Amino acid sequence: MNARDLMVEDVKTVSPDDDVSDVFHKFARNPFSGFPVVDDDGVVIGVITESDLVDLFEPEEETLWIPIGLPPFVDTLTYQVKPPWGDLDLGIDLVRNADRPIAEVMTADPATVSPDDDVDEVLELLSGGDPDINRLPVVDDDGVLIGLIARQDVIRAFRDRRM
Numbered sequence: 001m002n003a004r005d006l007m008v009e010d011v012k013t014v015s016p017d018d019d020v021s022d023v024f025h026k027f028a029r030n031p032f033s034g035f036p037v038v039d040d041d042g043v044v045i046g047v048i049t050e051s052d053l054v055d056l057f058e059p060e061e062e063t064l065w066i067p068i069g070l071p072p073f074v075d076t077l078t079y080q081v082k083p084p085w086g087d088l089d090l091g092i093d094l095v096r097n098a099d100r101p102i103a104e105v106m107t108a109d110p111a112t113v114s115p116d117d118d119v120d121e122v123l124e125l126l127s128g129g130d131p132d133i134n135r136l137p138v139v140d141d142d143g144v145l146i147g148l149i150a151r152q153d154v155i156r157a158f159r160d161r162r163m
Contacts, residue, residue, distance in 0.1 A: 003122055004115040006157050007138045007147030013038045014048060016103035020056070023048060023102055036137045036145055037106045043143040046106035047135070056097045056105065112137045115146060119154075126151050 014023055014035045026035065027050055037046035097105075111125050113136050125133055126149075138147035 001119040001157065001161075002115065003113045003117045003119070003136075003138050003149060004147070006119065006122060006149045006153050007115070008149075008153060009147050011036060011137075011145060011148045013145065014102055015039075016045060016101060016106070018102045019098060020053065020100045020102065020105065021098040024053065027053070034135050036110075036148065037102060038145050042145055044110065044112055044137045044139055044145050046103070046108045047110040047137070048102050048106040049132075049134075051132075052105050052107065107132075110137060112139045112143075113149070114139065114141070122149055122154060126154060 012026070012030055012032065012035055014026060014037050016037050016039060018026075023035070027033075033051075034047055034049035036044050037048055039045050111133055113122055113125065115138055122136060125136055135148055135150045137145050138149060140146055
């Protein structure tokens with residue numbers, strides 16, 4: 001079994017120039033948690049996931065530094081701050097990021113496989129040290145997208161072989 005046997009060929013994609021709001025709508029209309037990002041020639045240049053978009057609304061820094069003493073401060077206290085979702089103003093964050101191109105938010109240079117790669121290579125990437133890899137674009141020698149393998153595609157293929 002190789003990547004060609006596992007992949008689906010009808011792949012929905014986004015462009016690096018698509019803005020965040022367009023991709024939000026695409027997620028709402030499709031049962032996927034991620035899309036390959038392809039350039040005008042169909043070359044895979046990134047992947048955008050729901051969690052990439054969620055990251056736009058979470059504070060990057062959860063540590064609050066409190067200076068102690070008189071200037072120049074000699075020490076600081078550190079507290080972890082984790083605001084509840086209700087405290088974040090998603091409307092303002094959405095407006096602020098709505099026109100941002102996906103190229104600024106996507107994961108660039110994603111892991112990919114070729115159609116002739118063995119299932120062991122696919123399994124290694126999907127179950128390896130990077131827990132964020134849930135889907136693998138299948139590309140030809142020029143990097144052009146020809147299919148996609150999601151974790152559930154691999155599970156289905158093994159289930160079907162056992163029947």
